[in-house]
Amino acid sequence: MPDLNIPVKILGIGRYLPERRVSNEELARLCGRSAHWIEERNGVRERRYKSFETNAFMGARAAENALADADVGLNDIDLILNASGTAQQSIPDNAVFIQRELGERAAGTAAMTLHATCLSFLAGFDLAASLLLARRYRTILLISSDIASVALNPEEAESFSLFGDGAAAVVLSLAEGESSGLHRAAFKTFSEGAELTTVRGGGTQFHPNAKMTRAEDNLFHMDGLAVLRLVRRHAQDFLEGLEPGLSAGLGAINLVIPHQASKVGLRSLERYNWPREKIVETLSFLGNCISASLPLTLYEAIKSGRLERGDRFLMVGTGAGLSMGGLILTY
The missing domain is CATH 3.40.47.10 (Thiolase/Chalcone synthase)
Incomplete structure (x- = not known):
């Protein structure tokens, strides 16, 4: 595969983690395994579960943190790209809800979703880099926000105890004259x-x-x-x-x-x-x-x-x- 050498730069990065921490002991009572078994099997000691949060809420908070890290204003973003494996409802697209959570300053900004399950962020980054190179957009907000906890099956102890909830976002632009x-x-x-x-x-x-x-x-x-x-x-x-x-x-x-x-x-x-x-x-x-x-x-x-x-x-x-x-x- 030839080198792409697309000059794209991560200007800033942010995350959002739900406050609720879930221990192996808590899950062990639900799935019939011991806390020790969970850690030995999965390598997980703790994970976060949502309480009041939605996918859009978590994604917007991660996005705000990324914007602050990049020192970029929301009005500088010309594409909101949601790259997530889960959504809070089927229609409309979850990028719409993320835009709404970001407030009035995001109104009118293009917003869409790319869904490739666990690879959504990688696929989204690849797409964003190509769009930036083509000069279709100048600054892209790429967001991954997932809630796994609502759909886990306690009858399948391994996967039941493996997953957590969380969100992260990056601000991307072309890196003119830089090594990124x-x-x-x-x-x-x-x-x-x-x-x-x-x-x-x-x-x-x-x-x-x-x-x-x-x-x-x-x-x-x-x-x-x-x-x-x-x-x-x-x-x-x-x-x-x-x-x-x-x-x-x-x-x-x-x-x-x-x-x-x-x-x-x-x-x-x-x-x-x-x-x-x-x-x-x-x-x-x-x-x-x-x-x-x-x-x-x-x-x-x-x-x-x-x-x-x-x-x-x-x-x-x-x-x-x-x-x-x-x-x-x-x-």
């Missing part, structure tokens, strides 16, 4: 995995009013072992397509920002000779936050000082489908 940029991007989908990670309800096939729709159709289901096997079958070729040699080492990449899929998923990255100290982890204290996991982990890397201007970094992950995605950037 998007160098490589790759996405692949293997639809043989379409039934491995699902919420079957909520669409036209299992409509809420349809007699055939069962309560469990509206809950999350994942065959984690089958997903892991499918990922391992395709990961090496995918990584080599993203950048030759990436499946055998990081080369000039300073840091890895992975999707926080699971404990096993994060550990499996080391099989490609990626040093553990170069892999950023938020799973233990945030859980898997669907599409928000990647930008929340990026936020952690930036605010902790692990990722500095001029550093080359990799964002990579998987999503339901099965889909794989990766970006190589300079911060």
Whole structure:
């Protein structure tokens, strides 16, 4: 794959985490497993659950924090791009609700959604970079806001205890005359995995009013072992397509920002000779936050000082489908 070298810059980043902290002990009482089992199985000690929040509320608060971090006004934004795996309702598009939460100053700003489950942020970043390069927009607000907690099934203890809620946002623009940029991007989908990670309800096939729709159709289901096997079958070729040699080492990449899929998923990255100290982890204290996991982990890397201007970094992950995605950037 040739270098893209799109001069795009992250001007600012923000996040929103619900105040409600949920311990393994609390979930253990609901799913019939011990707190120790949950941590050993998933690597999660704590996660956040929404109380009063909606997707739009969390996304707007993360966006406001990103704007403040970038020292950019809302009136400078000409596209609000919602890149999330969940929405608070089917119609209208959730980007509309985020715009409304941002207030009157956002009125009239183009607002739309890109949905690629856990890879929504990566796909959104790739799209935003292309739109900026084409001069369609000058400054883009990219937001991922996900609420998993309402659709988890206590009968499936592993996934029930894996997920959390949260939101993160970035402000993007062209980086004229600077080193920041998007160098490589790759996405692949293997639809043989379409039934491995699902919420079957909520669409036209299992409509809420349809007699055939069962309560469990509206809950999350994942065959984690089958997903892991499918990922391992395709990961090496995918990584080599993203950048030759990436499946055998990081080369000039300073840091890895992975999707926080699971404990096993994060550990499996080391099989490609990626040093553990170069892999950023938020799973233990945030859980898997669907599409928000990647930008929340990026936020952690930036605010902790692990990722500095001029550093080359990799964002990579998987999503339901099965889909794989990766970006190589300079911060």
